[in-house]
Amino acid sequence: MEDGTGPDLRAQLERRRALARWVAQEIMPHEPRLRAWFVKRRIAPDVVDELMQDAYCRIAMLDTVDHIDCGHAYFFSICRNLLARRLKRQVIAPFEAISEIESYRDTGMPTPEEQVATRMAFERVRSLLAQLPERCRRIVELRKFEGWSQKEIAAHMGMTEKAVEKQVWVGVRAIREGWDRLEREPEMLPTGRRAS
């Protein structure tokens, strides 16, 4: 299946992956802080999920992220704007909520909390990987960190490529779901907003 694929196809795939990597690096480690900030202001977790999903949609639609200096501040900003619009649209807008939202400030400086967030994200993924079933974990590691192709893994482990893909799927899903689950554990969340 190596052919029939123009350079456009590759480029598109690569672009998509580059964006995902950027999000993984710049935004995802900060999701817990963002979430904590909203939850503290009594925004329901479901609503926060939806806001974040909308915000990710908007990011997915961007032609480029080159103009964004600070990914998570940008993301915060989109989420807050989306929430502000949503609240204003409600008949009885919780006034306090709006003014609080607007008073959040993020200068983009890496505070100690931000550094911790990045480190915690690593730890989190590491622990999620460790919880995978043995065979699945090995496949994920070969694929994700050693860069083996599915074909090579299939040959090495004596299974079909489809089966390898299935195991990768299990890994993808486990990381994603695990990430969400951990995010909702309140003790994981740094508290307090930064005075500025």
Add this chain to the structure above:
Amino acid sequence: MTTTSPLTPADRDAAATWVARMDDAAAWSTADEAALQAWLAGDPRRHGLLLQVQAAWELPGVVTPPAAPEAVDSAPGDDAIEPANDRGAWARRGVLGGLVAAGIAGAAATRLVLANGAQYVTRLGEIRRVPLDDGSVMTINSDTALKVNLGQHAREVELDQGEAWFEVAKDAKRPFVVASGPVRAQAIGTAFSVRKREEGVEILVTEGVVETWSAADATQRLRVVAGERAMVNARALVHYQASETAPVDRALAWRNGMIDLNGTTLREAADEFNRYNQRQIVIADPEVAAEQFDGLFRIGDPDGFAQTLKATLAVKIDVSDPRTIRIERAAETGF
């Protein structure tokens, strides 16, 4: 944009399938791409979901984090503006810091020594920090004209146009007074800004206390303390806001080369950017102009601001004319 039914677990599983399949680029075919596009077209939110799942997969986990930056080594002045999650960001920050510094360093050029003091003029986009002989420091915003006269019995600044922020050195014998038209603001060991607006003079106090009055009636004085904002014109004193310092700091973000918007209408936001840039933001639609917005932006980057608007609001951007950035309403997207 308000979502209705949440995305289902089936959607999440499907997203994981796509990510797993895309992970091996060699095995990805045109047919796969077409099928993916069809799936994405089924619900616009799937674009976001796919990105989230793929990003989770791309999270680094085994590679050790590049020596997690233990020491925050930024200057204590806290004028750092840029993020620092990767080296690129640090590099950009260095450049930006340099630019701001250059703007400040190039200062003394337009200082004209007058018979009764010195005059300072800043051009559009220029922000300048000027130390005064008495130890006070003033930071002059874009497109501003003012005169300074440090006398034996008084220190006087006359603001003809624009805005400046003053960090005043204490000197009980020589009161520090800023005049703008008939409005006076006197510092009492303090940092504050004075901005001449069309409707009056705005005073923001970041530290200490400022006493303000109109020359028309010097008996009626208003004390403005740290964190407060006052609007003063020839006829009346208006006390604006008495809250924590955050809003005041925000309004003075320009000192760091930033514009800080919070719940600001796009009309006001455009005015802010247009204070600093040749390339003017034009908002074509009154309804769009009334939309509110927030975020922190670099003063010299109206384009970045426009891009952010595009990502957040239903607007489109027209940059075909190099002198303007037109913001127009777009047809509502699927969100």
